Amino acid sequence: MDKLRSMEIFVAVVDAGNFTAAASAFQLSPVMVGKHIAHLEATLGARLLTRTTRRQSLTEIGAQYVEQCRAILAQIAAAESGAEAMRSVPRGRLRITAPVSFGSEWLAPAISDYLRLHPEVGVDLSLNDRMVDLVEEGYDAAVRIGTLDDSGMIARPLFNYGMVICASPAYLKKHGTPRTPDDLARHECLDYMVGAVGVRWRLQSVRGKHTPPPSRFRTNSGQALRMAALKDFGIVMQAEVLLAQDIAAGRLKPVLCDYLPPARPMHLVYPRDRLATPKLTTFIDFIVERFGPAAALPLASSA
Numbered sequence: 559m560d561k562l563r564s565m566e567i568f569v570a571v572v573d574a575g576n577f578t579a580a581a582s583a584f585q586l587s588p589v590m591v592g593k594h595i596a597h598l599e600a601t602l603g604a605r606l607l608t609r610t611t612r613r614q615s616l617t618e619i620g621a622q623y624v625e626q627c628r629a630i631l632a633q634i635a636a637a638e639s640g641a642e643a644m645r646s647v648p649r650g651r652l653r654i655t656a657p658v659s660f661g662s663e664w665l666a667p668a669i670s671d672y673l674r675l676h677p678e679v680g681v682d683l684s685l686n687d688r689m690v691d692l693v694e695e696g697y698d699a700a701v702r703i704g705t706l707d708d709s710g711m712i713a714r715p716l717f718n719y720g721m722v723i724c725a726s727p728a729y730l731k732k733h734g735t736p737r738t739p740d741d742l743a744r745h746e747c748l749d750y751m752v753g754a755v756g757v758r759w760r761l762q763s764v765r766g767k768h769t770p771p772p773s774r775f776r777t778n779s780g781q782a783l784r785m786a787a788l789k790d791f792g793i794v795m796q797a798e799v800l801l802a803q804d805i806a807a808g809r810l811k812p813v814l815c816d817y818l819p820p821a822r823p824m825h826l827v828y829p830r831d832r833l834a835t836p837k838l839t840t841f842i843d844f845i846v847e848r849f850g851p852a853a854a855l856p857l858a859s860s861a
Contacts, residue, residue: 568624655695
């Protein structure tokens, strides 16, 4: 039997806690898994596992041996990754995570363009607004919005993530255009929610920060707020990456541009110790070129 294969199966048995789960992971029968363990025990001349009808446990030798197996398998994986890095053609699968609005409106179309250039690469894109642990959750890179902490990650700057306040031309024609934050008291203001709590607008005014009155429509989806604004219901404050195309097409009109909060920095980050494989380096270069600090969204002139 292949000793390395037997080591992989032994580690899987220990991690899964039983033969059946390990057999499923390797598409083998539990009997064949048992033969791999028996092969290792015969080679070592010692028992690795103690099994009863209800549970299994490592012997003292087994506990030491499984850690040695892990180290050997990790070295082999590193060697294979190093060999991949030496190949000139990008290939393999990337796992990327990004905030929902930027990821759905801009990053996903860009990834489609990247994949057309590199037919041997695949991308798994996970969109959510929580702070993802890249190393713990196995991601190759992430788009982060806001000031970065000292995480040891490599960070490549992208364009700043700004907000914009908009309403449809029909809404403004019917209800008037707000000129100062105080005017919002007479308007429908659409609020974003985190959990059950509304995230109130934080506007800049000559008297300091200003928040509009409570909203009748709140949701945890920026896309839903966008649709409400497009249906002429009220005024929305959302990321310009979400509303830029509607503004450019004239479906929404910016208002209160002098009172917007400062734009936040946005970065593409990835682990410092990640091997520079062609699939990762080409992806990073592509995204930085597409969305770097000099990039501009197709916003129409504000009014």
